[in-house]
Amino acid sequence: MRALIIENDKKIGASISTALELAGFLTVLEKDGEEGWFLGSSEPFDVIILDLGLPTLDGLTILKRWRKENCITPVLILTARGNWDERVEGIDSGADDYLVKPYRSEELVARVRSLVRRSTGNAAPNIVVNDIVLDTRQMRVSRDGQPIPLTPQEYRLVSYLMHNNNRVVDQMELTEHLYSQDFERDSNSIEVLVGRTRRKLGKNSIKTRRGFGYIMEDEND
Amino acid sequence: MKPVSLRPNSLRLRLFAASATSIIIALVIAGFVISSLFASHIESSLKSNLSNQFDRLIAQIDPEIDIPTLKAPLADPRFQVPYGDIYWQITNVKTNARSRSRSMWDQEFNLEDKTLFDRKLNIANIIDPEGTLAIAFIQRLQFEKKDGSFRELDIILAEDLNNFYKATKEFRFDLLRALAILAVALSLAAWVQITLGLAPLSKIKQDISAIRTGSKNRMNDNHPPEVMPLINEVNELLDTQDKSISFARTRASNLAHGLKTALTVLNSEIENIRKSGNQQSAEIIAQNTNDMSAIIDHQLRLSRLKTRSKADHFATPLLKNLNRVVNTLKKTPRGAEIGWHIDISGKIEVNLDEPDLLELIGIIIENATQWANSNIYINANTAQKHINLIIEDDGKGLSEKQLNLLGKRGLRLDSKGSGTGIGISIANEIVIMNSGELNFAKSSKGGLRVLIQIPI
Numbered sequence: 264m265r266a267l268i269i270e271n272d273k274k275i276g277a278s279i280s281t282a283l284e285l286a287g288f289l290t291v292l293e294k295d296g297e298e299g300w301f302l303g304s305s306e307p308f309d310v311i312i313l314d315l316g317l318p319t320l321d322g323l324t325i326l327k328r329w330r331k332e333n334c335i336t337p338v339l340i341l342t343a344r345g346n347w348d349e350r351v352e353g354i355d356s357g358a359d360d361y362l363v364k365p366y367r368s369e370e371l372v373a374r375v376r377s378l379v380r381r382s383t384g385n386a387a388p389n390i391v392v393n394d395i396v397l398d399t400r401q402m403r404v405s406r407d408g409q410p411i412p413l414t415p416q417e418y419r420l421v422s423y424l425m426h427n428n429n430r431v432v433d434q435m436e437l438t439e440h441l442y443s444q445d446f447e448r449d450s451n452s453i454e455v456l457v458g459r460t461r462r463k464l465g466k467n468s469i470k471t472r473r474g475f476g477y478i479m480e481d482e483n484d
Numbered sequence: 485m486k487p488v489s490l491r492p493n494s495l496r497l498r499l500f501a502a503s504a505t506s507i508i509i510a511l512v513i514a515g516f517v518i519s520s521l522f523a524s525h526i527e528s529s530l531k532s533n534l535s536n537q538f539d540r541l542i543a544q545i546d547p548e549i550d551i552p553t554l555k556a557p558l559a560d561p562r563f564q565v566p567y568g569d570i571y572w573q574i575t576n577v578k579t580n581a582r583s584r585s586r587s588m589w590d591q592e593f594n595l596e597d598k599t600l601f602d603r604k605l606n607i608a609n610i611i612d613p614e615g616t617l618a619i620a621f622i623q624r625l626q627f628e629k630k631d632g633s634f635r636e637l638d639i640i641l642a643e644d645l646n647n648f649y650k651a652t653k654e655f656r657f658d659l660l661r662a663l664a665i666l667a668v669a670l671s672l673a674a675w676v677q678i679t680l681g682l683a684p685l686s687k688i689k690q691d692i693s694a695i696r697t698g699s700k701n702r703m704n705d706n707h708p709p710e711v712m713p714l715i716n717e718v719n720e721l722l723d724t725q726d727k728s729i730s731f732a733r734t735r736a737s738n739l740a741h742g743l744k745t746a747l748t749v750l751n752s753e754i755e756n757i758r759k760s761g762n763q764q765s766a767e768i769i770a771q772n773t774n775d776m777s778a779i780i781d782h783q784l785r786l787s788r789l790k791t792r793s794k795a796d797h798f799a800t801p802l803l804k805n806l807n808r809v810v811n812t813l814k815k816t817p818r819g820a821e822i823g824w825h826i827d828i829s830g831k832i833e834v835n836l837d838e839p840d841l842l843e844l845i846g847i848i849i850e851n852a853t854q855w856a857n858s859n860i861y862i863n864a865n866t867a868q869k870h871i872n873l874i875i876e877d878d879g880k881g882l883s884e885k886q887l888n889l890l891g892k893r894g895l896r897l898d899s900k901g902s903g904t905g906i907g908i909s910i911a912n913e914i915v916i917m918n919s920g921e922l923n924f925a926k927s928s929k930g931g932l933r934v935l936i937q938i939p940i
Binding site: 272274275278281282316343344345346347348350351353354355358359360361363364365366367368369373374377381386 | 737740741744745747748749750751752754755773777781784785788805808809811812815816817820838839842843845846847
């Protein structure tokens with residue numbers, strides 16, 4: 264899962280980035296409003312954390328621009344001012360959630376996870392596909408109640424496929440959402456990662472649709 | 485037309501009183517002067533006429549006859565009419581023989597003051613045959629007869645003053661009427677002039693009222709040049725005030741932003757402290773950062789509340805803003821889990837500025853979201869001068885003691901504030917500033933029932 268953080272304060276930006284990376288996200292941190300707007304418009308992100316008090320281009324303007332451009336990435340706004348007219352204006356402008364500073368890192372991570380889940384149509388914190396359960400809060404994957412030890416990259420793969428369950432995800436999309444921009448894109452890496460994860464989860468857990476991509480689908484549907 | 489205020493310190497009354505007094509004084513003086521001029525003119529005309537008559541009378545005297553005789557009667561027919569208002573009498577000083585005009589009828593002038601009969605012309609007021617006051621030309625003249633001797637004659641020519649007094653009286657009466665009409669006309673003109681002169685003040689009043697209600701930021705520049713220095717001063721004062729408020733708000737906002745940024749960083753450090761095993765220190769720091777955050781929030785939100793006067797009136801739609809708040813809360817994980825039951829029908833507008841209404845209902849509903857088990861019920865009904873907005877939750881509610889504390893009328897939590905009380909404190913401030921009420925009770929749904937009374 265890729266998260267774009269647009270926050271002009273270095274320390275806060277770094278702390279958000281750290282908290283989200285610990286929660287299994289790939290993060291991109293941007294301090295400048297104009298640059299942040301461009302990144303959000305041009306690259307695929309699963310979630311955007313947007314500070315409203317940016318110096319060059321304020322957060323609400325960026326948000327309105329994205330929504331006008333039909334960018335539907337879920338956006339969590341951060342504001343130092345807790346007054347209701349600004350919160351309502353933020354939501355009216357297209358934000359999906361808001362958080363008033365100061366916040367606790369756990370709260371931020373929980374809100375971001377919830378946003379990602381809701382944006383993919385999964386309301387509950389546990390996403391279930393057949394006998395595999397993804398606990399987004401604990402960052403754990405289990406099968407028949409038994410925890411399955413996964414590396415961070417394997418977890419990201421399972422998390423992305425389970426958030427987008429019943430949908431074929433192509434290799435390009437997986438690469439974009441699982442690896443950082445500076446990663447040297449080798450078509451084999453995804454195949455190797457999928458193969459390794461499949462061995463841990465079970466043979467039919469991740470299905471390959473030749474020429475299209477990969478899918479985790481619910482067999483009861 | 486609006487009724488005109490005429491309080492003792494009214495500018496209009498003072499200007500009108502000054503104008504009316506000046507007009508009356510000027511007209512009284514003018515009345516006296518015109519009346520005197522008229523009397524003087526009539527008197528001088530009378531004297532001039534008498535002087536001519538006197539000359540004609542002397543010219544007609546025949547000095548040869550002992551009994552004073554006129555060679556021909558005088559032209560003025562009034563001399564022939566008994567009590568005809570003009571009279572002459574000639575007396576031979578030596579023989580005391582007398583002749584007089586027919587107008588004197590059977591009367592004679594018998595003047596006691598003999599000093600009036602000297603060689604120079606004397607003008608005096610005497611009583612005429614009618615018994616009224618008359619002006620008389622009196623002179624003793626010496627005529628030379630043909631034989632070279634002289635005859636001395638006392639000549640009196642008099643004219644009744646009744647006509648003079650009557651004409652003067654009538655003129656004064658006419659003058660008084662004319663001046664009274666003039667006084668009324670001038671006073672009305674002064675009133676109109678004052679009204680027109682003061683008209684720009686009502687425009688200034690409208691401008692100031694518009695500034696007070698917030699529909700304008702500055703006064704218009706189209707006032708008369710005489711008041712423009714005042715308008716410019718007021719505009720400069722408003723600009724300075726705006727700058728000061730804006731500067732203070734920006735400073736407060738920047739200060740809050742800076743402090744909250746630091747607190748956010750501190751919060752992330754608390755996690756590290758907690759993870760390092762020092763739970764007690766982490767809790768102490770966390771408690772203090774929460775308190776600091778609450779204080780900053782409280783003061784920041786207070787600084788944004790709009791102070792208002794009785795003249796301010798708002799018609800803010802309730803349901804639309806309620807939905808905006810609920811939709812905002814539904815976006816939060818907690819709000820998404822709640823069952824929302826909103827029972828408000830019809831168009832309800834409240835007399836509250838929109839940001840204040842959002843703040844008030846936002847605080848109360850967010851509080852309900854925090855404590856509700858799974859449902860929140862919102863309904864409203866209209867009373868005579870206010871609406872009753874009721875927000876209930878199905879949570880565990882508050883104890884009687886807590887309710888009493890919360891429901892205390894005019895409650896203003898101390899300036900330090902702490903914890904969750906901050907929001908309620910702000911809500912209280914809003915209802916107090918807007919003549920509303922906030923009441924807390926136990927809900928039949930199990931949790932807290934908040935009744936907000938907002939003026940319509």
